[in-house]
Amino acid sequence: MISIIVFVILTIVALFGLWKLLVKAGKQGWESIVPFYREYVFAKLTGRPTWHVYLLVIPIVNIFVFYGLYLDFVKSFGKFRFWEHAAAVLVPFIVLPMWANDPTVKYLGLSATEEFRKKYPYKKTMAREWADAIVFAIVAAYFIRSFVIELYFIPSGSMEKTLMTGDCIVVSKFHYGVRLPITPLAFPLAHHTMPLLGTKAYSTLIQWPYRRLPGLQAIKRNDIFVFNLPEEADPPLSRPIDKRENLIKRCVGAPGDIITLKESVLYVNGQPGFVPEEGLMDYFVFTDGTGLNPERMLDKRIEFYSAGQEPYQVFLTKAELADMKTWPNIKQIIPNIAKPSDVDQGEGIFPHHPSYHWNVDNFGPLQIPKKGWTVQLDSLTMPLYERAIRVYEGNEVEVKGQDIFINGVKSASYTFKMNYYWMMGDNRHNSRDARVWGLVPEDHIVGKPLIVLYSKDKDGAWFSSFRWNRTFKSIND
Structure with a gap:
């Protein structure tokens, strides 16, 4: 204020x-x-x-x-x-x-x-000519990056192999509507951290309310899009919305949908959900004792791990799974799927509450809030929606015994002001996604990826490491 x-x-x-x-x-x-x-x-x-x-x-x-x-x-x-x-x-x-x-x-x-x-007449010095050119270039780049398109590098394997580590993608800011700046006082072309210095690249002295211009299209279920990481609202980072880290995942659940995972199978509103054609799943692989050839695995760009003895943990697409089953030294391939009774051993599963014993493969049902939807508040719904009500929609929430107070008023229900989305990686067992940090509010949406501009493998010589077959590959088609 x-x-x-x-x-x-x-x-x-x-x-x-x-x-x-x-x-x-x-x-x-x-x-x-x-x-x-x-x-x-x-x-x-x-x-x-x-x-x-x-x-x-x-x-x-x-x-x-x-x-x-x-x-x-x-x-x-x-x-x-x-x-x-x-x-x-x-x-x-x-x-x-x-x-x-x-x-x-x-x-x-x-x-x-x-x-x-x-x-x-006012003659510009050479220094002034250079200064004007540099300032214009910075300003033009800033506005293009903020309002038109931005390049984004895939930093991890959570979307493998739909999007691969090393992909440089073009992200449209206007397809879903340009989000106007929320934190206007910022160093041009830096996101949240100053290069080399490691200090904050923005000031929160001025914070504008969330506004978005009309877009060319609405978000559809199963779209891939870039968004800000919601959990960076928390200490120690406590970053403003538009300065939180950018992530890219698939929107498997739209506002109003009910999301369920049963032994790694996704269901949306009771129907089988989207299965990415190039998505990865991990398996336990047993051989006849000869093991997996590291050079062959590297050539095929198949990720695998071993604790020094079998089985191997191997991440495969459906096509790679079918191919590996034909290898003469492979004896058994077992999907690595948790049972409903398995206790999560990872970073913790949303909503991080003892009333819910969900894991990465068995989750929900959870209804995703839609703008205007009213939820009844009680001991079971509060763990699911309290963060959205308090952090994302800016309300003061207090629980006194069995009573729930929102902005000092005793409340038995709450009506959401924004749409929310459920984001998951196509590499379901190697993705830190909504199963960990929960709902993504609409004000966190950054943009829609259009194409892979180029792709570079971290392995191999400089020229040969470029994945030429991925150049200009369309995304979201």
């Missing part, structure tokens, strides 16, 4: 300065606070074609158009230097009122015209 108040105050101060500058230019002050008409006035005062104003309705393009008109407006008052332009963008609440109250700062004319440039 404090950050919002500060932001509003600084905006009012900046608009006050702009108001007085317009008066200096012979216009009405109120024209500074009317969107679109204000930019039309900028165009008239600078000599830019007024049709530029129509470009303001085009997402992303409108940002460049606005700042082009705005900086031309600043030039019309004789502000040509790099620091003046930087200050006009970064701290307008300081420089606009300062220039507006400086009697030596006067409106000089149409800055975008050739006559103006001849009358008020």
